Amino acid sequence: MKPKLSLFFAFIAGLLIACGPVLAHHGAAAYSDRVIVLKDATVTxxxxxxxxxxxxxxxxDGKGNVTHWAAEAGSPSVLGLIGWSKTSVQPGDVIRVYLYQARSGNPVGRLQKIVLADGTTLRDSQLG
Known part of the structure; x- marks a missing residue:
């Protein structure tokens, strides 16, 4: 019985070690903990x-210089549950973006919410 039990625990330990990176995915450490607001953003x-x-x-910006931004949001399955669709935002739409910018200062971030021109708010989560 002891060899089978040892083999079982070795298998479980190996499984947990192998699955660790998959379960970790990535965290929010790359993003600032302060929300910035970008007004009059044009979806590309x-x-x-x-x-x-x-x-x-x-x-x-005030001088007419254009900065290209990218904001990461949730998966389609999560976004769909809170009111998004694949046509929620279209190229040319003017939006207000609330996001957590990358700590590096690059023009990328984690989306908190978007406010459309008609006032509709699309959140990245039910909590945001």
């Missing part, structure tokens, strides 16, 4: 896909 592309949907948009 919306990728509705797994594991994360991506909203790409342009923002002009």
């Amino acid at each position: 592309k919306f990728q509705w896909g797994n594991p994360h949907s991506i909203v790409m948009f342009d923002v002009k």
Whole structure:
């Protein structure tokens, strides 16, 4: 009985070690913990896909310089549960974006919510 029990525990330990990276996915450490707001952002592309949907948009500064941004959102299955669809945002839409910017300062971030021109709010989670 002891050899079978030892083999069983060795199998479970190996399984847990192998699954660790899959379960970890990635955390929020790459993003700031403060929300920034980008007004008058123009959607350039919306990728509705797994594991994360991506909203790409342009923002002009006061001098007319354009910065190309990308914001990571949840998966289609999660977003669909809270009111999103693959046509929620379209290229050319003017939106207000709330996101957690990358700590690196690059123009990428984790989406908190989007406010459409008609006032509709699309959140990245039920909590956001």
